[in-house]
Amino acid sequence: MLYAIRNTEGRIIGLTESARPGLQAVDVKNREVLEFLSINDEDFSAEDFLDQSDVGTVRIIEDIIDILIAKNLVLFTDFPLASQKKLLSRKLARSIIQSESPEPDAQTTGTQKAPSILIEDDESWL
Known part of the structure; x- marks a missing residue:
């Protein structure tokens, strides 16, 4: 079971598995929960x-x-x-x-690291 942590406007700002005073039990498929998790989509899988x-x-x-x-x-x-x-x-x-x-330190010092050869995911020797 999930419990919603809400701000003063009533919007979900966090979720927890711990029941605490003032928290509301919510279902993982609840529209507000899905919005909070940024997965409010009809085609969600x-x-x-x-x-x-x-x-x-x-x-x-x-x-x-x-x-x-x-x-x-x-x-x-x-x-x-x-x-x-x-x-x-x-x-x-x-x-x-x-x-x-772009980082402030890199812009002021003008230093940049040289790229090297990378290991590919499908290297046979791994």
Whole structure:
């Protein structure tokens, strides 16, 4: 069961699975819930939504891995070699994208990172 957190105008601003005083139980298919989740569409398919959100979710997982490594909770070398190569390639690709986006620091220093060869998803050696 979901519970809606509403603002002073009565619009849903959050959802939780925890029942608390002042929160209203809502169904996941409720029009307001779908609007809040930005999936208010007659042709909505949960499967399609998950497929479309996979890329963003992968980036979140990569960020979690980076945090775990930075906190020394996981060693990069704990991952299989193929996973290490894939993670490094994706990290490089993301850094290229970030260096190409206009940032105040990049504009003032005039520095830009040089692109490198990336590992393709279908590389046979992975």
